[in-house]
Amino acid sequence: MKQLHPQFGFNTLAVHAGTAPDPATGARSFPIYQTTSYVFDDADHAASLFNLQAPGFIYSRLTNPTVAALEEKLATLEGGRGGTVTSSGQAAETLALFPLMAPGMEVIVANKLYGGTINLMGKSYQKFGWNAIFVDSENPEAFRQAVTKKTRAIFIESLANPGGVVVDIESIAKVANEAGVPLVVDNTMATPFLCQPMEWGADLVVHSTTKFLSGQGNAVGGVVIDSGKFTWLENSKFPSLSTPSPEYNGLTFAETFGDLAFTMYSHAISLRDLGCSQSPMNAWITLNGIETLPLRVERHCSNGLTVAKFLEKHPSVEWVSHAGLESSPYYKLGKKYMPDGTGSVFTFGVKGGYESGLKMLESVELFSHVANIGDTRSLILHPASTTHRQLTEEQRIAAGSGPEVIRLSIGIECAEDIIADLDQALRSLG
Ligand SMILES: *Cc1c(COP(=O)(O)O)cnc(C)c1O
Numbered sequence: 001m002k003q004l005h006p007q008f009g010f011n012t013l014a015v016h017a018g019t020a021p022d023p024a025t026g027a028r029s030f031p032i033y034q035t036t037s038y039v040f041d042d043a044d045h046a047a048s049l050f051n052l053q054a055p056g057f058i059y060s061r062l063t064n065p066t067v068a069a070l071e072e073k074l075a076t077l078e079g080g081r082g083g084t085v086t087s088s089g090q091a092a093e094t095l096a097l098f099p100l101m102a103p104g105m106e107v108i109v110a111n112k113l114y115g116g117t118i119n120l121m122g123k124s125y126q127k128f129g130w131n132a133i134f135v136d137s138e139n140p141e142a143f144r145q146a147v148t149k150k151t152r153a154i155f156i157e158s159l160a161n162p163g164g165v166v167v168d169i170e171s172i173a174k175v176a177n178e179a180g181v182p183l184v185v186d187n188t189m190a191t192p193f194l195c196q197p198m199e200w201g202a203d204l205v206v207h208s209t210t211k212f213l214s215g216q217g218n219a220v221g222g223v224v225i226d227s228g229k230f231t232w233l234e235n236s237k238f239p240s241l242s243t244p245s246p247e248y249n250g251l252t253f254a255e256t257f258g259d260l261a262f263t264m265y266s267h268a269i270s271l272r273d274l275g276c277s278q279s280p281m282n283a284w285i286t287l288n289g290i291e292t293l294p295l296r297v298e299r300h301c302s303n304g305l306t307v308a309k310f311l312e313k314h315p316s317v318e319w320v321s322h323a324g325l326e327s328s329p330y331y332k333l334g335k336k337y338m339p340d341g342t343g344s345v346f347t348f349g350v351k352g353g354y355e356s357g358l359k360m361l362e363s364v365e366l367f368s369h370v371a372n373i374g375d376t377r378s379l380i381l382h383p384a385s386t387t388h389r390q391l392t393e394e395q396r397i398a399a400g401s402g403p404e405v406i407r408l409s410i411g412i413e414c415a416e417d418i419i420a421d422l423d424q425a426l427r428s429l430g
Pocket of ligand 1: 088089090091114116117157161186188189207208209210211220221222373
């Protein structure tokens, strides 16, 4: 793991980054600043805030102290320069692309992705005139071949949904670099504890903080983190950042804010106009969750691998896709990008196809049948009948969610209890 801080390691930063004691009261748990707005000192102070000439708080759609603490913690843990927290992971994806895209422009997208992302990019973005070009996530050369003059970004997941697929971040980062566009990596399933995509050349990292970061299935949220390294002024592809903004007295974000340009734009324009900001309460829940991220993810990973090994030997199981299994085609990439573990979300194929898949869901007792991952509790899902239901059969198979596929998100309970529950459910299939 990259040394993120000259003095402190990851576990220390997970607890402390962004959350110093409250200067006003000394409160040690970071306060929930449950306010919409902030009193200006005087008219000049207000003017300088609105002109982006002074840092400070105006209105919680743009910035809020509790949300800002979460932004700092997440940017630190990813090794980035700045962060923008959003109302959900889906919102984070749109916020990552908003400064980059324009009608008629293209984003090259990996085909193995969270089902919601495939819908968002493949369908809804067409309404903005943004074109998503889907390519084989396992073939960096396919990304290169898809580059055109209209390409404005490349989007991948580090550990791809619905599970078990490790993507070759470094090779795809090279393609993005040569094309002169940012690589955006959705790092939700790996978390910065297992993988820091910026270390391998990613320019922007997005998360659904709903999952392992908040960690207990109780707060929807997202974040975009910018490495601060992309040179927006190098070509003319990104006028939002490289040309004057009339609404801010003609300031040019990339000139005025340097390596904070993307993050400043995201607050001053993207959040201001799209309004997908996070509530202080959810930011506070997520701040607390992240303090225990390293402990939880270690247990998630060890339980996940134990369960995957059990399933691999089970007579009612056709295959298991977990990058920690030596049989996995992603084992080597996993060792490179996620040496401490490849997460606890993975898929397996149950014998008997669609019908067995549904029966399995009805037979488990400890597992919860929900459309979520990254909870302390073990979760189970049949993507073909739920999250990937709106896709065509062809898209479902391409996305690794065919009729026999079951997705597990292994929790932090006792591994033997998780295994016993799966075993009785598999036996009930006959
Ligand atoms: C859940 C998820 C999202 C969407 O996040 P929400 O917080 O549900 O909006 C995006 N990407 C991945 C990989 C996810 O798992």
